[in-house]
Amino acid sequence: MLKHCYLLFIFISCKSLVNKHNDIEKSTDTLFLWHHKDFDKDSIHGISLDKWYNENNKSSNNKIIVATIDSQIDLNHEDLQSQIWTNKKEIPNNGIDDDNNSFIDDVNGWNFIGVGNNNIQAFSNFEFVRFIKKNKVFFQGRDSLKYINTPLYREYKRALKKYESEYNYYTEYLKAEGILISAYYPAKDTLKYYFPKEDYTTKQLDSLYQIHKTNDKTFVERVNENDTSREFPDLIFYMKMIKRLSFTIEQMENSSKHKDSIVKKLLNFDYDDRIRIKNHHLEKGYGNNSLNSHEKLKRHNTEVSSIIIANRNNNKGVKGFHNNIQVMPLTISPFGDEHDKDIANAIYYAVDNGAKVINMSFSKEFSLNQEIVTTALQYAEDKNVLVIHTSGNASSNIDLTPFYPSDFNYVNSTEIVNNLITVGSISKRNDETMVTPYSNYGKNNVDIFAPGEDIYIALPDNKYDYDSGTSLAAPMVSGTAALIWLYYPNLTVQEVKNIILESGVTIDKMVIKPGTENEMVHFSELCKTGKILNTYNAMKMAEEVSKRKIRN
Incomplete structure (x- = not known):
């Protein structure tokens, strides 16, 4: 959730604070896909994806599915179209649950806040x-x-x-x-x-x-x-x-x-945000299969997914991590806060339908039924599935101010699962402002940072632009995890998680703490590892771990 603009400007629809630093010419080489660049070569703390591609001459015939639990998505976008997951067990639009999974005509995913046959519950209580x-x-x-x-x-x-x-x-x-x-x-x-x-x-x-x-x-x-x-x-x-x-x-x-x-x-206590959702009382199967019906609610997932799967070979727009990665879009996010039941069921759906990575670029400050989400996360861990979660955009210390979903029990201060990575956001700046001012942080509850400011992304209707937010930092990690499993499928979820965290680049410097004007802290105080994501390092380490397992 974005931090409110200063009271003096409440009379005007404030621009998102995440665009606060968009003062660089958009067409410059240092900005376009800067998150793929390498610090040694380009003096920018990107994830070194370009470096890995420049050195890698191996191909992979494997396929990896990343579920994006998010908003709706533009299924027809030119840069995403061939990269969307298809449920081959389901016959499109025949009104029958062909694969007997309780979801009728779930050809590309599912909309857990679907209304009727082709609509969506756009508004939800906080x-x-x-x-x-x-x-x-x-x-x-x-x-x-x-x-x-x-x-x-x-x-x-x-x-x-x-x-x-x-x-x-x-x-x-x-x-x-x-x-x-x-x-x-x-x-x-x-x-x-x-x-x-x-x-x-x-x-x-x-x-x-x-x-x-x-x-x-x-x-x-x-x-x-x-x-x-x-x-x-x-x-x-x-x-x-x-x-x-x-x-x-x-x-x-x-x-x-x-x-x-x-x-x-x-904010209305009398507003019922579930009454229109067909069969919402069911344990699963409620909602509909409409994934791109609402014009304003399909932007976010289009942005997030483009970072992971945008076609690398069509000379258009964005470049994702690999063309053998597919996105499974699962809609739970309205204007308002997500229901824990929808979050949990989306996790179950993703796992049961073959996703290896789950990207959750949403967060909320309260959880009414954390236990059912925890059980779903444990189910994902048991099935060797990695979950990536945004830290949130409130400039808060989430060790102290809860943000959900989480792998942390705030009541007894214990870690619940070992298959979740929480991601904060950095910019391309190398000075004390490198941590984006809106990013949440936490020595215990944020694992790693990744690029999340001025990121070039796809927008609905075949458009492109730059946007910012921890929502865009999380898919950097999801894409890296998917790339690791594409080439090294023998690794476990704990091994992939550890590789991503251990292979990051250590930042040994003082930075401005998010939410303050000039309070300086060491970067290591803002996350568990004190590191930022580096895909090149992660792929090198994954190769070593995979070979070691094969030898043993």
């Missing part, structure tokens, strides 16, 4: 809202005192605090944005007297405001006082604020509608 709804009965009745000082009570109080923070933020956001939207057209019409061509600049508006102003309140003060003044200087002031960030009325209206949905659905 998990802390669901947590409060479920547990408030214990803390509001006459027996509430016996729950005080229990782990459940502490988690409940944390959920209440989170709810209050989020609710206040979004309602204030809506109020502020509403003031600007309602003032836009009156301000636009009034200013035509001075600027008939409407070609005014922020500087001109500020000069005009200084001449006519009757007070000098900040915008935050106006919002707090619900000041919707329509006097001439106020209209200048509002237009100046809009102009300063180059926002259009359409963008503000769309942003306001989205935030209104957050308040009325994601």
